[in-house]
Amino acid sequence: MKLSKLLPALDWLKTYSKSDFQQDTVSSIVFTIMVIPQSLAYAMLAGLPAVTGLYASILPSILYSLFGTSRILAVGPVALTSVMTASVIMPSAVSGTEQYATIAILLALLSGVFLLVLSLLRLGFLTNLLSHPVISGFISASALLIVIGQIKYLLGIQSEGDTLIPLTTSLFAHITDINTPTFILSVVSISALLFVRRNFARFLKYIGCSVKIVQLFGKSGPVIIVAITTISVAVLSLDQDGVSIVGAIPSEIPSINPELIDLEMIWQLLPGAFLITIVGFIGSVSVAQSFAAKRRQDINPNQELVGLGLANIGSALSGAFPVTGGFSRTVLNADCGAKKPMTGIFSAVFILLILLFLTPLFFYLPKAILAAIISISMMQLVNLEDLRYLWRFSRKEAILLLVTFFIVLIDGMQSGLIVGVILSLLFFLWHTSHPHIAIVGRLPGTEHFRNVQRFSVETHPSILTVRIDENLFFANARSLEERLQGLVSQNKEIKHLVLMCTAINMIDASALQSLEKIADRLNDAEVQLHLSEVKGPVMDKLEGSDLIKNLSGKIFITQHQAIKELEEKQANT
Structure with a gap:
């Protein structure tokens, strides 16, 4: 040195x-x-x-x-x-x-x-x-x-x-x-x-x-x-x-x-x-x-x-x-x-x-x-400007500011700081335990996929693509299970479920077990589970797991490749 x-x-x-x-x-x-x-x-x-x-x-x-x-x-x-x-x-x-x-x-x-x-x-x-x-x-x-x-x-x-x-x-x-x-x-x-x-x-x-x-x-x-x-x-x-x-x-x-x-x-x-x-x-x-x-x-x-x-x-x-x-x-x-x-x-x-x-x-x-x-x-x-800005931008963060402010005033600096940190962590855990899960479709004439609720996109009645915008870990594993189960049960025409993993940078053991349960349930419902755009570090963890060994579908490099192949497969059945 x-x-x-x-x-x-x-x-x-x-x-x-x-x-x-x-x-x-x-x-x-x-x-x-x-x-x-x-x-x-x-x-x-x-x-x-x-x-x-x-x-x-x-x-x-x-x-x-x-x-x-x-x-x-x-x-x-x-x-x-x-x-x-x-x-x-x-x-x-x-x-x-x-x-x-x-x-x-x-x-x-x-x-x-x-x-x-x-x-x-x-x-x-x-x-x-x-x-x-x-x-x-x-x-x-x-x-x-x-x-x-x-x-x-x-x-x-x-x-x-x-x-x-x-x-x-x-x-x-x-x-x-x-x-x-x-x-x-x-x-x-x-x-x-x-x-x-x-x-x-x-x-x-x-x-x-x-x-x-x-x-x-x-x-x-x-x-x-x-x-x-x-x-x-x-x-x-x-x-x-x-x-x-x-x-x-x-x-x-x-x-x-x-x-x-x-x-x-x-x-x-x-x-x-x-x-x-x-x-x-x-x-x-x-x-x-x-x-x-x-x-x-x-x-x-x-x-x-x-x-x-x-x-x-x-x-x-x-x-x-x-x-x-x-x-x-x-x-x-x-x-x-x-x-x-x-x-x-x-x-x-x-x-x-x-x-x-x-x-x-x-x-x-x-x-x-x-x-x-x-x-x-x-x-x-x-x-006071911070409070005005946060109240417009994020009410939860504005409330966090106010709670910290009043606890410091009433009970002292240490209490205010500790409560503020604890609330910050609780807000973070709440946010990550309720991940944003979007159904996506293809923008016409492109290879790009966007949220069906925000864009006019192309979808296939028997193919459901879900994008998970959060890392997967113990706090949101159960929420993911419930959401995917609900989406599949609401649409009996679905034959293929593609998990678009663009935003997933980390997965822990609890989330892996949840994915394995999801795969088993989908298999029982005769729905194939596919993964697309899985990042290298995440794939390194998944390799050798029961999820990959028993996966009914495939792992695609890109979402476009997944949809193209699955659409052709459905057209030939």
Whole structure:
């Protein structure tokens, strides 16, 4: 095996130039400045000290840059995995305690191990169990819960709970305790953030900044708002009036305290850790593939498991929480002009320098501005268009989205995701257990065969051709038996039944037994069974079976050949 497959960084490092270095350095500085408020906010979202978001942005970013295959994906704290982390830990520990921090680190470690195991076993396909409606409903509901959870910081009140009913009940119970300075700061912050998001790039153009400056700093407006609010809190001593601030940042990086962990706790965390792993991986690979397609680059999903697995282990070693590749973080990285994964390494170094020398600047950072940043970002993830589209396209999938959405809101993220996956599998089993079976005939003047209910086709009264549009296995074997038996019993003129196997790619033992029963019953009814267009892998399985040994009819290469020969046979009888 080539060393570059184990360490993809070797590929891009071979062609890394001085101009790349200069571009990545500038991009990394801008990216670091802009991503710091987001990282602090997402740590708070996970129920951890804000500075933990910076811990989670250093070693994970370096490790992914070296072992991941995406040239642009930015790995670090992400809103969804952050809130999932909080929802997994809250039943076992209280936010702000040593036990809470220990469990968060353990979750990152478990997630990293899960990702590496999935890579070794090449089980990345398990992520396919999450269908689009499930993911859409899950993300929309989670985003809504996140926004509701941030209201307590925006109003300066106390609130408990991690699902809709406890959250709203707690908020209403404390609504009279609103802290006026915090509320004013929140309103001003949200208004300012929305304004600069839409107009800051225009403002830079208006004052005569170059296109390059606008591209680099056009989205840096939130950083200015963060700086202004922090200075305002410090100058006006708003913390003395009840405005909650980040406060002193601890100099020691937290670590796992073995005394606070036992096997029972680890066992309880495994389902939550696995869900965080799957959701994080799906989101990360989706983002990586979308950007890779735009840049005509390749993504290796199995190596992505390795890169993200090592990133999470790195996060655990840093005293942080589960991380993954984030959409907003990656868009920010691309907008800053990142060309190579070196930007991930440079930005990690810059964040480390900030942690070492500039942490006092975060003392007066108000939690309200972080909550405002989170809320604005999350509201963009509440997607009503998906529901409208699915309601027109597939009511079943729209219902699946709604069920996932409401269960996440009412009973939590884990329950919603599990129920969504189970319903997806049940819908799949229902669909495959009721295969589309069409009676087909020949289009006049051609060798093509189509559904008699959709096209004007030629048929023969004593020849019935049935096309099965599904693989044959235990779930639909009985349905196939009943349908074929019904078709034959309804038409006494039928002498030949041809199974057109164009769409059958797989057959299992249960389906084979059903076909053997069908053949026996047809033989008793003096109807010959024929097969046409059987694919090689399916034929390999059928050879040597009792079905082939006792087949009353023939196996035809093409459907046209079958009909031509059988029509001639009927004409001569």
